Every structure is written in structure tokens, then in C-alpha cells.
Amino acid sequence: MAELRRIWLTIDHDEAAAWAALLTKSGLAVDHQVEVTFGMFEGETLLATASLYGQIIKCVAVDPAAQSENLLAPLLQAAFDQLDDNGSQHAFIYTKPSTQAFFQSLGFKPLAHSDEVVLLERGYPDLDDYLHTLQQAKRPGSAAAIVMNANPFTRGHHYLVSQAAQQYDTVYVFVLSAERALFSAADRLAMVKLGTQEFSNVVVLPTRDYMVSSATFPSYFLKDRADLAVAKQQARIDAELFVQKIAPTLGITARFVSEEPLSPVTAVYNTELAAAFVGHIQLHVLPRKAVAGAPISATTVRQALQNADQSTLEKLLLPSIYRYIKEHSSHAN
Template sequence: MYGFNVERINLKDEDGVKEVRGFLQSFQLLLDDNVDYTIVIRQNGEIKATCSKSKNVFKCFAVSDDLRGTGVSAILMGAVADKLFEEGTYHSFIFTKVENIDIFTSLGYKLIHKIEKVALLESGIYDISQYLKRLQLEYNIDGATMKSAIVMNCNPFTLGHRYLIEEAARQSTEVLVFIVEEDKSSFPFIHRYNMVKEGVSHLNNVRVIKGGEYIISEATFPTYFLRRKDEILKAYTTLDASVFGRYFCKTLNITKRFIGEEPYCEVTNAYNDALKEVLPTYGVEVIEVKRRALMGEVISASKVRKLIVEGKIGDIKHIVPSSTWEFLNTKIGKEIMGRIKFSHAPH
């Protein structure tokens, strides 16, 4: 009808990327650094619409006013969806401005949650409610028992993490420990998960659970449409806390969320503040536990990584559980430590 042609942008082409960034800037949007696929629609050589994705998350979506109502949104979404199908992915998310909700619901997306500026939607072969039902079956979670929850990255698992879990176990009938599944950390998820699972096996009322796509997923960080860092952080932490309260706490009967005191990390501290603000509105008590210290210094995963960089491997043994220490001494553990030593990544 309108004869639109979809063009893929080579993300290694600086000029092409710069052109997309310029178009997005006119909408007060940013092009995320982590996008892996970007398409545009042009008229007379000028970009008039664009959409990108990062893994299974649609983002950086914009359509010029003169093309609204022409079906171009469906063309963009369909083209990116085709790419996901090629990759064998059949479930996707969209982070967008609240004013775009109607566009995406008309294309079959379902709203998960919205806050003041941010909306999270999904589409695919399952939704968050079905995911949680599957989680209950997989981990044999009884919906009748009141539970506590902890969300951890454990990069790697330390005595500080174990102390927090033990405190929650002491104060609770049952504790669900969700390990962040996003593989953006120095220690891959499967190893972090196993370190924790083995490290708390002595606690009969603790279940260690894979965090999945709905808890602290780096791929869904909405940097592309909020410019100021404090806005980005506030939006992400508030939305994550809201999804956890609205869906996880309600379905799994979680009445308490334990968090560790955070004196150093700005992001974790902001996340804790959001949990304290949001979760009580869902009837969930947030309990902050003072961090465990050794010789006056707080035990943290960042301290472990710092010791690795400094080559002080022997000092690590005093601040990690045996499950972590044993893993660090495996072939894979030594390879990971070798990469950390020469990496400048914060995680």
C-alpha cells in the first residue's frame, strides 16, 4: 500500500549508527549500546522509522509523525519478530514510553506493568503468569505457606551472601533465593547458581531458584529513552520491584523480602530504596540486614574480584564458603579468575 522497504543497519558502520542516533535524538531517545539488530524505514533517503532489539527485547522504537497510522509500526515489529524467529526465540519484551502502550497492545503485546514513564509488555508462547505456574511446579513451591525471598547475583558467592540467607532462614518458615540469571557477570550463571545451591544445602527451609527473565535482566534495562542517570536507575528499580511485588509475591505467597545493607554500590543502594518504597504497597515487609564484616571490612563479591586482580588468591579463602573456594580451584574457576585479572569490567 505504502511501499515501505525495511533496511537493516550494519551496527559496525559508524555512519549508519550515527544516522540512527540522530533520528532517535529528535524523539528524546537513545540508541542502546547493547542492541544486536537495528532496522529502519526511509522515505526519500531519510530515516522515518526505526526499531532495534537486544536479545529478545524490542527497544529504540520511533516513527515520525507523518507515518503514524500507515501501518509502519506493524511492519517494523514484524521484521524484528522475524529475526527472533530465525534465532529460535518465541517470547519477547518491549520497554517503551507509557504513551506507546496502545500501539503495542494493538499488535498483540500484553502489558505486564507500567509506572510513571515506563511500560513493560510481552508477547510469545508464554506470559508471566504461566511462567510463575511453571516455576511452582518445577520447584514444588506450595502457594499456601508464607515465604521470604532474596534476590542475589553472587559474583561470586561469599560468606556475606550466606550470612544474609542464614538470617532469612532463621526468621522464616521458607526462603526462596532467586539467583540473577542474566549472564553479564564475571562468573557465568550456572556456576553462580551451583555455588549458592551447594553452599546453602545445610539449610532445609531454603530453595535456590533460577531468576529467569522477569528479575533483574540486564537486557531489559531501559536506557534508550531516559537520559539522566538518576531517571534511568529510578525507572528500572521501581519497575523491577513492582513486577516482583505484583506477580512473584502474590503468586508465591512471599510476605518478606530480605536485602543486604549496601554502603558502597550506588545501583544496589538505589534498588534497595525502591524495594523499601514499592514492596510495602503489596503487603510485603522489607528487612534490611547489616552486612557481615571481617576485621572491620565488609565482605563483598567485589572484594573477592579485587583480590583476584591483585593476585591474593589465598586471602579469598577467608571470605567465601567452601563451595566457592572449591570452584575457584577447578580448571574452569582458574580460567575465570585469569580473565578477571586482566579485565576492567565492573562485574
């Protein structure tokens, strides 16, 4: 009878080696971007494994010799229990289309698929809940979308919104909900509302887990450390989810993005958006707005904030946003 145990990858080197060997044998990359790892053992032999990274279940492998022994269910149950301990009832998994059925029989529902990868979720609040809240914000007429982190909201973001707002009846601006930025999600949402309030046809919404999130596009948050091949697959799924579920709910036929000369991960994302959108959604790629010859970027703004470089901040930020940051800064000067 196989036994469930936690594997401490950084401490137990023998078990870590067995774990890596099992993943390799199963044709999976040995991905160390994991937080908690579980194994099913027969004595000292590792038969199956699954790991958690945030809400994502990954590195799931069962030894070919031990298949059909129902080793997957206790592993996933352990992962759900771990999430439950952290106050979450929501899990995501990426898998190959060929193994999708196993996870569906364990309560997962498919969200979006590309040719190589399927993204599934289990638990709540789920995509249906999110689409329901979008439905309530829906307005009639033509519609475009912009997805932004707005960390913080710059004159560049404002320019992008203004261009879209001139061409479409409604512009839905989605602000990333992940709490992995200098400014909190609540602050970023407030700044975008403040910075776009002059446009009566702009609707500001959160992305929750379904656009450029820790679930759909985790590489975005790794930036320099991201594996571009992995980022490409995630970006494709993120784009497909937008095409297959989010855009139809709001009647969105176009998306606006800025050219991305600086970050390779974001550049990969824009390329995959273009590929997934063909025949469905028009992608408008606008050149970056520049001030005094330099393209505006939120990264530059954050550096200027750190250096208290007032003249740069005034150039790159709307006065209302600059005021907001000064009023809400915990290290106000």
C-alpha cells in the same frame, strides 16, 4: 510505498544523523546502547525506526507526519525475525502507558507497569511459564525472598540467607540467570544450593528473565557506565513485577537485601524496591557482614581469585564454596 532497511549506525553517518533526529523529534533519548537498528524509508527519508538490544526492542519512533501508515508492524516483524535467527522467540519492550495499546495489538502482553513506563513481552517461554514453575516449588507458611547474583557465593550471602531463614518459614533464594558474570548461571545456582544446604527451609530458584535480568534491569550489567536516571525507571519496573506477579504466586511478604555502600546502581535499585514495596512487602535492609573490619563483597573475592590470594579467599568464602571453585575452575592451579 515505504521500504524496510537496516541502518548501520556506526558506518553510515548520514543515516545515523537522520536516526538521531527522528528520535529527538519523537521525544526519545538518543540511546546508542543498541545492537541492530531498522528503518522504514520513503526514498532516502527515514520515516520510522526500531532497534534491538539483546531481547529488548527499543528506540521505537514513527515520524508524526507518517503515522497511521502501519510502519510499526514491518519494523517489529524485522526485529522478531532477527531474534528468530538467533534462536530466540522472546522479545521485550519498554514503552509509555499511552502507546501500550499499539504493542498489545501486535501480540505483546503487559508484564508490569509504573506510572511512567510499561514493560511488555511477546513470545515464549513467557511469564506464565515461569510462574507455573514457581508454583510447583511453593511451600506453605510465611515466606521471604532474596535475589542474588552470587558471583561467587560469599559468607556475606550466607549471612543474609541465615538471617531470613531464622525469621520465615520459607526463604526463596533467586539466583540471576543472566550469563554476564565470571561464573556461569549453572555454577552460581550450584554454589548457592551448596552454601545453603544446611537450611532445610531454603528453596533455590533461577530468576530467568523476570528479576534483575537483561530484560527487566539491563543497567545492572552496565554498572559504572549505567545512566542512573534510566536505571531508576528500570529498577522500578523490576520491583513492580516482583510485587505484582512474583510475590503473590509464592506468598512472599518480605525481601532481604544488603546495604549497598559501593555500587550506585545497586543503591538506586534498593531505593526503588523500598518505594514499590510500601504497603505490599516488607523490605529488610541488613548491614553488610564484615570480616576484619572490611565488608564482604563478591568483587573483592573475584580480585582475590585473580591474584590467587588464598588467605583472603578463605576469609570470605565458605570452605565448601572455595572447594567448589577450585574443582570447577578452568584455570585450576
